[in-house]
Amino acid sequence: MSRLDSSGQFQLGADKFKWSVRHYGGEVAVNTHVRGISARVSLAGETTRELVIEFDAGDYPPKRPAAPAQLAIRIQEFTAKAIDMGWRPDSRGKPFYLVADPLPR
Numbered sequence: 001m002s003r004l005d006s007s008g009q010f011q012l013g014a015d016k017f018k019w020s021v022r023h024y025g026g027e028v029a030v031n032t033h034v035r036g037i038s039a040r041v042s043l044a045g046e047t048t049r050e051l052v053i054e055f056d057a058g059d060y061p062p063k064r065p066a067a068p069a070q071l072a073i074r075i076q077e078f079t080a081k082a083i084d085m086g087w088r089p090d091s092r093g094k095p096f097y098l099v100a101d102p103l104p105r
Helices: 068-084
Strands: 007-012 015-023 038-043 051-054 096-099
Touching (some): 015 068, 038 068
Parallel strands (some): 051 096
Antiparallel strands (some): 007 015, 015 038, 038 051
16 A cells, blocks of 8 residues: 655646645544544745645545545645635735545545
8 A cells, every 4th residue: 555645736826835744644633533634735935824734534544545646636626725715825824724525425
């Protein structure tokens, strides 16, 4: 089994973004639920406000074969959604958190 890619870059409109995995799934969070993969996104080459996308624990279980292309596509989709929701990637400040919709079962 291969692991998911841990970082990448993509273009969205005129902006170039970089992303990386903050943590892989399977960790137990403070409130005792199992966390899924979490990814951070920011403008490439700049220190700006970060987007943190939290994925459902069932979407990318740690013992399942990887789907790196699917994760990269979903990160792009949820980055666009975060911008629509008010995240300004060129601003500064605390991270903008977005909980991703789970994959259909």
